[in-house]
Amino acid sequence: MQVEDAADERRLVREAQDGSGAAMARLYSLHWRGAYRAAYLVVHDAAAAEDIAQDAFLAAVDALDRFDRRRPFRPWLHRIVVNRALDWARREALRRRVDGAESVFEPLPPPEEIGGELMAALKELPAEQRAVVVLRHLLEYTPGEIARMLALPRGTVNSRLRRGLDRLREAAEAESFAEEKR
Amino acid sequence: MSNDRIGRALRDAAIPEPPDAEERGGRIIAAAFEERQSGRSEVRGAMTPSTSEGRRRRPAARLALGLSLATLLAALLLSPAGAAVRDWVGEVVESPAPKPEPELARIPGGGRLLVQSAAGPWVVQPDGSRRLLGDYEEASWSPHGLFVAAAKGRTLSAVEPGGTPHWSLTSGARVRTPRWAPAGERIAYRSAEELRIVAGDGTDDRLLARSTAPVAPAWSPRGDPGLAYVTGDGRLRVVYSETGEELAGGPTLPHISRLEWGAGGTAILEASPRDLRLRGIWVRKIALIRKLGEARTLPLPAGSSLVGAALAPKKQAVAAVVTHWRDHGTHSEVLLFAPGAEKPRSLLTVPGSLGEVAWSPDGRRLLVAWPGADQWLFLPVGRGKARAVADISHAFSPGGDAASFPRVEGWCCRP
Numbered sequence: 276m277q278v279e280d281a282a283d284e285r286r287l288v289r290e291a292q293d294g295s296g297a298a299m300a301r302l303y304s305l306h307w308r309g310a311y312r313a314a315y316l317v318v319h320d321a322a323a324a325e326d327i328a329q330d331a332f333l334a335a336v337d338a339l340d341r342f343d344r345r346r347p348f349r350p351w352l353h354r355i356v357v358n359r360a361l362d363w364a365r366r367e368a369l370r371r372r373v374d375g376a377e378s379v380f381e382p383l384p385p386p387e388e389i390g391g392e393l394m395a396a397l398k399e400l401p402a403e404q405r406a407v408v409v410l411r412h413l414l415e416y417t418p419g420e421i422a423r424m425l426a427l428p429r430g431t432v433n434s435r436l437r438r439g440l441d442r443l444r445e446a447a448e449a450e451s452f453a454e455e456k457r
Numbered sequence: 458m459s460n461d462r463i464g465r466a467l468r469d470a471a472i473p474e475p476p477d478a479e480e481r482g483g484r485i486i487a488a489a490f491e492e493r494q495s496g497r498s499e500v501r502g503a504m505t506p507s508t509s510e511g512r513r514r515r516p517a518a519r520l521a522l523g524l525s526l527a528t529l530l531a532a533l534l535l536s537p538a539g540a541a542v543r544d545w546v547g548e549v550v551e552s553p554a555p556k557p558e559p560e561l562a563r564i565p566g567g568g569r570l571l572v573q574s575a576a577g578p579w580v581v582q583p584d585g586s587r588r589l590l591g592d593y594e595e596a597s598w599s600p601h602g603l604f605v606a607a608a609k610g611r612t613l614s615a616v617e618p619g620g621t622p623h624w625s626l627t628s629g630a631r632v633r634t635p636r637w638a639p640a641g642e643r644i645a646y647r648s649a650e651e652l653r654i655v656a657g658d659g660t661d662d663r664l665l666a667r668s669t670a671p672v673a674p675a676w677s678p679r680g681d682p683g684l685a686y687v688t689g690d691g692r693l694r695v696v697y698s699e700t701g702e703e704l705a706g707g708p709t710l711p712h713i714s715r716l717e718w719g720a721g722g723t724a725i726l727e728a729s730p731r732d733l734r735l736r737g738i739w740v741r742k743i744a745l746i747r748k749l750g751e752a753r754t755l756p757l758p759a760g761s762s763l764v765g766a767a768l769a770p771k772k773q774a775v776a777a778v779v780t781h782w783r784d785h786g787t788h789s790e791v792l793l794f795a796p797g798a799e800k801p802r803s804l805l806t807v808p809g810s811l812g813e814v815a816w817s818p819d820g821r822r823l824l825v826a827w828p829g830a831d832q833w834l835f836l837p838v839g840r841g842k843a844r845a846v847a848d849i850s851h852a853f854s855p856g857g858d859a860a861s862f863p864r865v866e867g868w869c870c871r872p
Contacts, residue, residue: 291490294494296487296490296491296494299486299487299490300483300486300487303482303483303486304479304483307479307482307483308479311474311478311479312467312468312472315472315473316467316470316472321472321473321474321475321478322475325474325475325478325481325482328478328482329481329482329485329486332482332486332489333485333486333489333739336486336489336490336493337489337493339493393463393466394466394470397467408463408467409467412460412463412464412467413464413467413468415464440460440463443463
């Protein structure tokens with residue numbers, strides 16, 4: 276079942292603010308999967324994506340009283356998810372540079388095949404480019420909305436999108452070429 | 458390639474999802490929401506003048522809170538993620554005391570048991586066969602039951618389940634309560650009042666804390682380096698075991714006797730002879746953040762004493778054994794606190810004294826010791842038949858000598 280429109284979502288937020296556990300549970304069940312997928316596509320680590328999605332909802336619960344009911348819930352949640360995913364990806368990159376090895380205690384799972392050259396190419400993009408591609412093409416935000424979510428100039432969003440999409444297109448064309456040869 | 462195709466690929470790509478991730482998150486979010494509501498109620502209560510009118514309002518507030526929690530629970534149970542919880546809660550049934558089987562011929566539900574007898578620890582295989590590991594005084598399983606961490610005097614040893622010692626180290630004082638980390642890389646143990654850590658291969662033995670209460674430490678079951686213990690002055694600390702840095706902490710029960718971190722890493726159980734309480738713990742591996750939730754007291758029958766308690770491996774369900782004086786005699790009762798339930802459900806009441814309780818690795822059964830009847834009781838948590846096995850003392854006495862009733866130290870491992 277989908278939230279019929281923005282008014283329904285506003286109603287759920289209002290009811291959750293008023294103490295309705297049912298409304299909070301509904302918001303969770305409506306948005307968890309999207310939040311997890313967005314986080315995973317940025318960090319490419321299932322355990323981290325789970326934590327990030329969970330963390331975003333905890334932040335939502337923490338900030339529920341301060342949330343402006345007139346604003347939509349979904350972009351607010353996605354802003355938290357993608358920013359935290361970016362933080363995680365940057366920390367992870369730094370840690371790998373410093374340690375020169377994977378963590379002893381939180382070994383990353385082996386690379387997972389998540390579907391074709393396109394996904395492999397997405398994984399190879401810098402995290403900042405992955406984030407804008409995911410926001411634009413998975414979550415369907417406009418470049419202006421993405422700029423506000425990530426606190427970036429709109430030109431930076433556009434350039435990251437362009438560079439990311441160029442890389443993805445190259446990967447897709449290579450895949451098509453390989454298929455034709457087969 | 459079109460933008461549509463990129464969008465489709467991102468939406469449709471099969472991505473790995475940790476088992477029960479949505480359900481696990483749902484429980485944590487529900488607990489956080491519950492805590493937020495409790496906090497709001499407390500604030501309202503604090504702002505209410507201390508008048509009879511104010512006092513009259515409190516039951517209404519509690520009722521409203523109860524209704525909202527009930528609604529939240531109902532909503533979660535109705536969600537796809539809650540289906541498993543709903544099935545589990547719905548299946549809880551009471552069991553009468555079963556007729557005992559004459560000997561331990563198999564472990565109902567499978568797995569292996571680690572049993573501490575006066576002669577030392579035993580490993581019991583699924584077919585009921587058993588082996589005495591040696592004259593160790595304490596023992597606990599390693600992850601997956603590959604080894605047993607065994608203590609005797611000042612010596613800590615890693616012993617294979619067949620009885621072969623793998624390594625040993627000598628500490629400065631008597632070794633107590635060794636606990637192997639779920640990821641296998643560390644063992645935490647107490648030596649006098651110290652809490653120490655040693656690598657799983659017996660190297661790198663070092664001090665983690667100078668003053669601890671006589672309570673076994675508890676590792677995060679998620680396989681990360683989080684470790685919970687009780688300080689000498691009665692404080693619960695959750696630390697990063699590599700550095701001792703405190704990740705979370707707070708006061709614990711007076712006279713605490715047991716600390717357990719379970720329910721998939723989402724809760725810590727504290728038990729004392731009179732009280733039982735459960736704390737949510739929010740775990741965020743990305744920054745090794747731990748945040749303790751409000752402690753929730755699990756109500757025990759008036760006048761009863763707590764004998765044993767155990768937290769379920771994956772759910773926030775707690776099994777407890779209590780004794781109380783009733784009808785001119787001692788009776789014992791096995792209680793089950795289902796996840797989120799306000800009150801326990803009685804699974805079994807017997808005359809005399811029951812002992813410790815342990816969950817099966819799959820969370821479907823309880824093993825309850827009944828020393829007075831010289832029996833082990835295997836109680837189903839869902840549908841199923843309760844079983845009892847007699848003559849337990851004799852089974853764990855080498856040479857068939859009369860022996861004291863043994864203690865179940867662990868039930869390992871998930872098939």
